[in-house]
Amino acid sequence: MVYKSLVSISDYGREDYLDILDKAESFEQNPNRRLLEGKVVATLFFEPSTRTRLSFETAVNRLGGRVIGFADASCSSVTKGECLKDTIRIVGNYADLIIMRHPLEGAARYASEISTVPIINAGDGANQHPSQTLLDLYSIRKTQGRLDHLNIMMIGDLKYGRTVHSLLMAMSHFNPTFQFVAPDALRLPKEYVRFLSEKGIPFQEYTDYMPYIEQADIIYMTRVQKERFLDPIEYERNKNAYVLTNEALQHTKDTVKVLHPLPRINEIPLDVDDNPKAYYFTQARNGLYVRQAIIAKVLQLL
Amino acid sequence: MTRDIKNEKMIVSALKNGTVIDHIPPRNLFKVIALLDLDQCTSQMTFGTNLNSKLLGKKAIIKIADLFLEEKDIDKIAMIAPTAKLNIIKDYQVVEKRALCIPDVVKGIVKCLNPKCITNNEEVPTVFEVVERHPLTLRCHYCEKTVGQEDIVLR
Numbered sequence: 001m002v003y004k005s006l007v008s009i010s011d012y013g014r015e016d017y018l019d020i021l022d023k024a025e026s027f028e029q030n031p032n033r034r035l036l037e038g039k040v041v042a043t044l045f046f047e048p049s050t051r052t053r054l055s056f057e058t059a060v061n062r063l064g065g066r067v068i069g070f071a072d073a074s075c076s077s078v079t080k081g082e083c084l085k086d087t088i089r090i091v092g093n094y095a096d097l098i099i100m101r102h103p104l105e106g107a108a109r110y111a112s113e114i115s116t117v118p119i120i121n122a123g124d125g126a127n128q129h130p131s132q133t134l135l136d137l138y139s140i141r142k143t144q145g146r147l148d149h150l151n152i153m154m155i156g157d158l159k160y161g162r163t164v165h166s167l168l169m170a171m172s173h174f175n176p177t178f179q180f181v182a183p184d185a186l187r188l189p190k191e192y193v194r195f196l197s198e199k200g201i202p203f204q205e206y207t208d209y210m211p212y213i214e215q216a217d218i219i220y221m222t223r224v225q226k227e228r229f230l231d232p233i234e235y236e237r238n239k240n241a242y243v244l245t246n247e248a249l250q251h252t253k254d255t256v257k258v259l260h261p262l263p264r265i266n267e268i269p270l271d272v273d274d275n276p277k278a279y280y281f282t283q284a285r286n287g288l289y290v291r292q293a294i295i296a297k298v299l300q301l302l
Numbered sequence: 303m304t305r306d307i308k309n310e311k312m313i314v315s316a317l318k319n320g321t322v323i324d325h326i327p328p329r330n331l332f333k334v335i336a337l338l339d340l341d342q343c344t345s346q347m348t349f350g351t352n353l354n355s356k357l358l359g360k361k362a363i364i365k366i367a368d369l370f371l372e373e374k375d376i377d378k379i380a381m382i383a384p385t386a387k388l389n390i391i392k393d394y395q396v397v398e399k400r401a402l403c404i405p406d407v408v409k410g411i412v413k414c415l416n417p418k419c420i421t422n423n424e425e426v427p428t429v430f431e432v433v434e435r436h437p438l439t440l441r442c443h444y445c446e447k448t449v450g451q452e453d454i455v456l457r
């Protein structure tokens with residue numbers, strides 16, 4: 001049997017995405033299926049991320065598997081200077097699957113090359129976090145009934161936001177139209193602009209969402225963090241321009257949904273939470289079904 | 303002083319045995335010297351730079367007596383000066399001419415510029431995929447960051 005690790009969103013293509021989304025749909029209908037009976041899954045969090053870890057561990061538990069691992073590198077032998085290679089080799093002797101998060105970029109790719117069991121990347125520094133992207137895709141398909149020919153508006157930090165870049169790459173398989181709304185300092189990097197141009201995917205770049213928000217099917221919000229600005233005055237000038245209010249949402253399609261990878265800072269005021277267009281908490285819950293589906297896909301259980 | 307084309311020819315042809323690295327962009331000459339550790343090399347050497355070149359406008363050239371490069375070093379030159387050409391000289395004759403070729407995957411010789419990359423923090427050999435050849439653009443197989451020709455640093 002050939003296992004395939006999931007390290008980067010580009011490891012998979014359109015058919016794989018759809019396969020995972022279909023599996024996730026079946027887990028949403030029935031999350032408790034003992035497909036991992038008798039199996040051990042290691043969650044190695046070299047860097048803490050409580051929400052991601054709990055989501056993966058719940059997924060394993062609902063599939064009937066057992067979990068070993070650590071939540072923080074400070075309580076493992078990693079602090080004694082053990083290298084990643086040794087940790088992965090040793091844990092591979094105990095577990096059937098390794099789910100890992102690591103502060104260094106490329107750590108999961110390297111682990112997948114030396115591991116005897118498949119690896120699921122739960123985040124490697126600022127590089128990849130494919131389960132987040134797949135749950136974004138799931139949420140988009142579930143709310144819009146399709147992935148093809150949608151107008152996706154992305155707002156906020158488009159320069160450093162890795163979820164934005166991964167979602168853009170994944171959606172590129174489905175004939176999207178993009179609208180990018182960001183302050184000049186946080187515009188989409190050139191390499192992604194070039195990628196979209198080469199693929200002939202239509203997109204516009206704005207610094208203000210207001211006149212264009214009515215075209216959006218999906219509004220994908222991101223955090224605008226103070227430390228991303230070299231000039232604090234620039235931050236003060238921009239921080240409120242990328243806040244999505246109930247007032248602004250009045251000008252949107254009835255079917256629009258607001259997504260956010262969470263946690264948020266101030267870009268979505270709390271009173272938007274009750275707006276039927278707000279979808280970010282359901283989006284987070286979808287993460288459980290999608291992570292069950294990823295585990296099933298990687299271990300070829302379904 | 304007018305440039306003496308004949309004299310430039312002389313520099314190349316006067317080598318009995320050794321290697322001539324021709325068609326180096328002048329701004330990359332010292333990078334090539336450094337990557338081959340030529341400052342440590344005791345052979346007779348001639349360097350020429352800002353010579354006229356039909357191909358590049360201006361070029362630099364390195365001539366090293368009694369030295370034949372290993373494949374690993376040739377690959378390194380390809381990273382820094384992809385336009386360069388090698389002439390292997392034996393007994394005053396050019397016995398082999400070769401253009402440098404850049405492989406699809408570059409292993410072990412280029413350093414990743416991302417300080418948070420696993421290859422800069424653990425003992426992991428670097429691997430780069432060639433995204434574009436002109437100008438040379440490499441993508442780190444691990445952290446997925448790209449690096450352009452002018453920023454390429456050898457390990």
Ligand SMILES: [Zn+2]
Pocket residue numbers: 106414415416419420421442443444445446447
């Ligand atoms: Zn790298």
